[in-house]
Amino acid sequence: MIERVPDRYLEDASGYRGHAERVFAPADEAGVAAVLREASARAVPVTIAGAGTGLTGARVPFGGWVLSLEKLNAIEIRAGLAVVGAGALLADLHAAAQRTGQFYPPDPTEVSASIGGAVATNASGSRSFLYGATRRWIEGLRVALASGRAMDVNRGDAIDFDPGTIPLPVVTKNTAGYPLRPGMDWIDLFAGSEGTLGVVLEARLRLLAAPRALLGGVVFFAADDCALDAVETWRAVAGLRMIEYLDAPSLDLLRQRYPEIPAAARAALLIEQELASDDDPAVDAWLDRIEQAGALADESWFAVSATDRERFRLFRHALPELVNETVRAAGALKMGTDYAVPFPRNREMLAYYRARLEAEFPNRHVIFGHIGDAHVHVNIFSDPADPRRATELLLEFARHAVELGGTVSAEHGLGKRKAHLLDLQYTPPQLTAMRAVKRRLDPANILGRGTLWPA
């Protein structure tokens, strides 16, 4: 009998929509193991569902069963550590840590994501400029393998077979494929494996003491070049945990909602710095710094209060919303990138993006995002009747990012939608090494079928 599976288990934020025969949401680990044992015995594909905020279709099932971890959502906060069920939401983890004067450093923007999903995609975000991605904060994992057997792994527990080696791009963020190297530990392997190697049941995550105070800023520039110079200089500023970029077309979109953006501004950098106190001299140092950078000093925005910093956060998040509204109003199709390059190639990659976008999609693109990590998102507003041109351009960008030593996936993973990009980044023998790991841990290929490895 085929039961009706609720829509929320058949889609994610990628726009993909799939189908499944059944959905299971076990209340405990034994329930998860029972589902996996039966699926293994019957060779039924199992797609692991987190909260469905993924952007790559990784959790969208194309047949088989959906295994949702939503009921494994306990959160226990200790000094320096959170023990969190895979189904707990990031928003709840952030709130629980905050109540104890601590914080969980990675902040992958969409706080309705689950911890299992964040681990499986090695999620990162704006604060990853200082703190790195999820992988760095995992002390231990409890994982169920495809067979149903559960294992506890701690940081440093070496994998009990040789996973092989693949050369990795010299970037600060990379979620394309498995980062294989001799002596790697289990945590490095499971983090970022996109639900293809095991089911995360619980994660033990490191917490830090919350900073005493924070400075937020939106610094406007009349010339894009000055903004890019500032990124290069400011990357070395101690305690700076975020450098985000908005290009001129992004600011033009934002002006619809924020007319107070200075008329002369052609680029903006959003920064956040940790402070020892509200009157930390680091605040005054910013006045000199923005003068020296040739920014629109008098018209830039700075804040130390939580309310004002929240306004800046909303300002930053307004761009993706406005992009979606523009695309909807124009009946267009949004197509985007998630590539990163080594920081010394940042300017070159941006110049390439801009020249090609202006030639192919004039006035129909924005560039924004995590420039401190040489990782910006390009969004193209494509003609839905002819997505081929945008697809080809995005592919050209991916090839160029790889030529510059970069990655085809910095933070979202490849899932199903972008699985074809894996071949651009790795050679056939490197892909064979990754497939061997997949076969070893999931011999019947039941987990996450179609994700990373086209079905």
Ligand SMILES: Cc1cc2nc3c(=O)[nH]c(=O)nc-3n(C[C@H](O)[C@H](O)[C@H](O)COP(=O)(O)OP(=O)(O)OC[C@H]3O[C@@H](n4cnc5c(N)ncnc54)[C@H](O)[C@@H]3O)c2cc1C
């Ligand atoms: C508006 C918006 C902004 C975003 N910004 C960022 C950002 O700044 N940085 C960033 O990194 N991401 C970002 N994302 C992407 C997304 O939020 C992350 O990829 C998130 O980690 C996905 O978590 P989820 O629980 O929604 O997972 P899902 O979408 O449900 O699943 C994602 C993948 O994880 C696997 N998975 C889920 N749970 C488990 C588990 N327990 N065990 C094993 N595998 C599992 C799934 O099978 C799938 O492969 C954004 C998304 C949106 C919509």
